[in-house]
Amino acid sequence: MHEYVSITKAAQIIGVTPKTMRVWDNEGVLKSYKTPKGHRRYSLDEIESLALGRVSNVVNIDNKVYIYSRVSTRKQCESGNLDRQTQRLQKYCLDKDYEVVEIYNEVDSGLNDRRPKLSKMLSNLDSVSKIIVEYPDRLARFGLNYLILMLKNIGITVEFVEDAKSKSINEDMTKDIISIITCFSAKLYGARGRRKVKKTLDELAMPKLIEKAVNVIEGDSKMSTL
Structure with a gap:
């Protein structure tokens, strides 16, 4: 009688991730048996044969990655x-010995939930196991944890090169705050009101106001630790 193992156990024996196992299954390289509840089971004999290198034409995607890079403004891109x-x-x-399958570059606000390059990348994740991003806020300003959780559930790891906590106030933050204000202004007053509010914010030297506000917040934070 044939012995069957779970996808997790099969992946451990071969030395790959469950995501790679699913890709192989979908491509017909190593088919699984589905239980009545839809769980994948694999023949232990086939798994051991694959582990010993007796199955050919197998592609391991565990080191294949996408790169996603983003700036908020055209000015940043041109510089x-x-x-x-x-x-x-x-x-x-x-340095990590990753194979870059594709690079997605985008010029858009981190608040925009309709970024075309990000949408395109998220619609085609079958051939990679990781997404490489420089800072967390390069991927998204809000809802980042939900996005990471969703990707994790389908076997995709988001790997950040740097920690954004050490970053100082910059043009990105200014643009995003202005975007929030103008977005709500548009909902309240329409497109005409939005343009008027944006013009006013520009005239008020918004970056300086934001920097002052952050300095106040940081000062209060330091006082609370004394």
Whole structure:
């Protein structure tokens, strides 16, 4: 009688991730048996044969990755920020021995939930196991944890090169705050009101106001630790 093992056990025997096992299953390289509840089970004989290298034409996607890089403004892109960010990520992948399947570069706000390049990347995740991003806020300003959880549930790891907590206030934060205000203004007053509010914020030197506000917050935080 044939012995069957779970997808997790099969992946451990071969030395790959469950996501790779699912890809092999979908491509017909190593078919699974489905239980009445839909769980994948694998023949232990086939798994051991694969582990010993007796199954050919197998592609391991565990080191295959996407790169996602983003800046908020066209000005940042034209000054080379986007290119430098992408180059840093490429070097990181080279050092980690990752195979970069595709690079997704985007010029858009981190608050925008309709970013075309991000949407395209998230719609085509079958051929990779990781997404490499420089900072958490490069991927999303809000809802990041939900996005990471969703990706984890389908076998995709999001790997951040740097920790965004050490970053200071910059043009990105300014643009995102202005985007929040203008977005709500548009809902309340329409497009005409939105343009008027944005013009007013620009005239008020919004970056300086934001920096002052952050300095106050940081000062209060330091006082609370004394």
